[in-house]
Amino acid sequence: MDKKRVAIIGVTGAVGQEFVISLENHPWFEVTQIAASERSAGKNYLDAIKDASGIIAWDVGGDIPEYIKSMTVKKIDDLDVSQLDLVFSAVESVAARDIETKMAADLPVISTSSAYRYEDDVPILIPGVNDEHSELLETQKKNRNWKGWVAPLPNCTTTGLAITLKPLQDKYGVKKVMMTSMQAISGGGKSGVSAMGITDNIIPYIPKEEEKVKIETKKILGKLKDGKIEDADIKISCTCTRVPVIDGHTESVFVETSEYVDSAKAKELYNSYNQNSSVEGLPSAPKKYYAFHDDPTRPQPRMERSVGGGMTTTIGRVEKEELFDNGLKYMLFSHNKKMGSAKGAILLAEMLYKKGKI
Numbered sequence: 001m002d003k004k005r006v007a008i009i010g011v012t013g014a015v016g017q018e019f020v021i022s023l024e025n026h027p028w029f030e031v032t033q034i035a036a037s038e039r040s041a042g043k044n045y046l047d048a049i050k051d052a053s054g055i056i057a058w059d060v061g062g063d064i065p066e067y068i069k070s071m072t073v074k075k076i077d078d079l080d081v082s083q084l085d086l087v088f089s090a091v092e093s094v095a096a097r098d099i100e101t102k103m104a105a106d107l108p109v110i111s112t113s114s115a116y117r118y119e120d121d122v123p124i125l126i127p128g129v130n131d132e133h134s135e136l137l138e139t140q141k142k143n144r145n146w147k148g149w150v151a152p153l154p155n156c157t158t159t160g161l162a163i164t165l166k167p168l169q170d171k172y173g174v175k176k177v178m179m180t181s182m183q184a185i186s187g188g189g190k191s192g193v194s195a196m197g198i199t200d201n202i203i204p205y206i207p208k209e210e211e212k213v214k215i216e217t218k219k220i221l222g223k224l225k226d227g228k229i230e231d232a233d234i235k236i237s238c239t240c241t242r243v244p245v246i247d248g249h250t251e252s253v254f255v256e257t258s259e260y261v262d263s264a265k266a267k268e269l270y271n272s273y274n275q276n277s278s279v280e281g282l283p284s285a286p287k288k289y290y291a292f293h294d295d296p297t298r299p300q301p302r303m304e305r306s307v308g309g310g311m312t313t314t315i316g317r318v319e320k321e322e323l324f325d326n327g328l329k330y331m332l333f334s335h336n337k338k339m340g341s342a343k344g345a346i347l348l349a350e351m352l353y354k355k356g357k358i
């Protein structure tokens with residue numbers, strides 16, 4: 001099989017580095033071009049990821065893949081789109097708007113940025129949760145007269161929440177959600193929070209994060225009807241915090257459902273979704289989409305972040321919540337740079353490729 005030729009844009013950043021490692025020896029996709037800002041353009045990859053003191057800042061652990069070391073980082077304008085089949089965009093959101101618009105005129109773009117998430121003809125996709133929303137990409141293409149489209153993933157804090165609410169929404173109906181996040185340092189990107197700011201500390205505010213979680217969760221769990229997504233009718237409140245954890249977001253969730261669901265029923269439900277996952281068989285899919293723990297000491301970031309190669313969402317502490325009618329509470333863990341961004345974007349590309357959209 002000829003592999004699809006892909007470019008990674010924003011290849012020097014936190015998510016860009018995850019793309020580099022997750023696309024190494026990928027059976028369907030081959031990285032043939034890479035790009036970042038003017039600051040990095042023209043440098044080989046190793047030079048481009050050096051920090052201000054000249055130290056190679058490779059933040060994803062393990063060895064830097066050989067294939068990328070001597071590749072030259074291009075300026076966006078120097079990418080040869082005629083030699084590409086797909087673009088993975090991991091660019092900071094303000095810059096992403098113009099870049100993704102330009103790329104989508106010619107090519108499919110899978111994005112981790114928020115630049116296009118809130119447009120009516122743009123689905124926010126999580127493979128295994130709302131695959132059917134991908135039909136909206138055809139409308140988008142027509143509306144904008146593009147040869148390609150932009151398919152964004154959600155914000156990495158939305159990902160775990162939407163994934164864990166999906167089975168509850170399908171089977172029991174979700175009415176209200178209250179969530180407090182404990183988000184990893186790497187979620188802020190390579191220049192997100194300083195070591196002095198986060199060590200021995202918790203930061204109780206992440207700009208724009210809470211609004212994103214509320215809007216995105218309702219859109220993802222909504223229904224695609226007559227070429228439009230009708231948001232799910234769920235009331236959501238959340239507080240997003242940054243904690244001294246390197247990778248992986250933990251969230252404490254309280255849910256009101258239409259029908260009472262206890263811990264045993266929830267366990268059965270998540271296990272049944274594991275057996276019927278639409279992502280089963282895709283190269284980046286985990287063996288288990290959900291890991292459910294009865295052990296009240298789980299989930300813990302250090303124990304969960306490598307489960308399923310960072311693609312499994314972990315649920316624990318599932319208990320009745322007396323404050324709500326039909327209340328349930330739980331803790332979840334989701335890896336922000338794996339399922340929540342780069343590897344999730346690759347899983348999305350695999351799902352769309354299988355559907356014939358790439």
Ligand SMILES: NC(=O)c1ccc[n+]([C@@H]2O[C@H](COP(=O)([O-])OP(=O)(O)OC[C@H]3O[C@@H](n4cnc5c(N)ncnc54)[C@H](OP(=O)(O)O)[C@@H]3O)[C@@H](O)[C@H]2O)c1
Nearest residue numbers: 010012013014015036037040090091093095113187189190
């Ligand atoms: N970190 C996460 O866990 C996470 C999770 C989900 C989604 N996201 C989203 O993913 C995107 C990337 O996040 P990140 O954490 O990887 O950020 P980051 O570490 O700050 O990296 C940003 C990347 O964008 C490039 N860039 C910035 N301005 C550019 C421009 N004008 N033209 C071309 N490239 C430009 C940078 O290149 P230089 O190195 O050359 O400056 C760098 O490669 C963001 O939109 C973020 O919101 C992040």
